[in-house]
Amino acid sequence: MVSYLVEVYLPRSSAGDAHATGLRARTAAAQLAAEGTAVRYVRTTFVPDDETCFHVFEATSRDSVEEVCSRAGLGRIRIVCAIEDPSAGQSQA
Numbered sequence: 001m002v003s004y005l006v007e008v009y010l011p012r013s014s015a016g017d018a019h020a021t022g023l024r025a026r027t028a029a030a031q032l033a034a035e036g037t038a039v040r041y042v043r044t045t046f047v048p049d050d051e052t053c054f055h056v057f058e059a060t061s062r063d064s065v066e067e068v069c070s071r072a073g074l075g076r077i078r079i080v081c082a083i084e085d086p087s088a089g090q091s092q093a
Contacts, residue, residue, distance in 0.1 A: 003082040004080065005082040007079075008076075009053075022055065025057075027072070029041035037064050039057060043055075056082065
């Protein structure tokens, strides 16, 4: 599967909505996966100073991610293919 980064405008004053949008994205991805589409929610990151919320998914197609975002009601979005660093989070001795 390929990683996709979804960018959503989210006003700083709506910081509490970041958690809610992440839950909706996770739920929509799980529903679509249960229907047989290869898609997985990875994480949500909110950057309040930029008023931007990022959602990361793994999927076999951009269309799958678009469907998740539509079901989650994320509104106007930007979807780009992303390259994840497999060593991220690993400690170096």
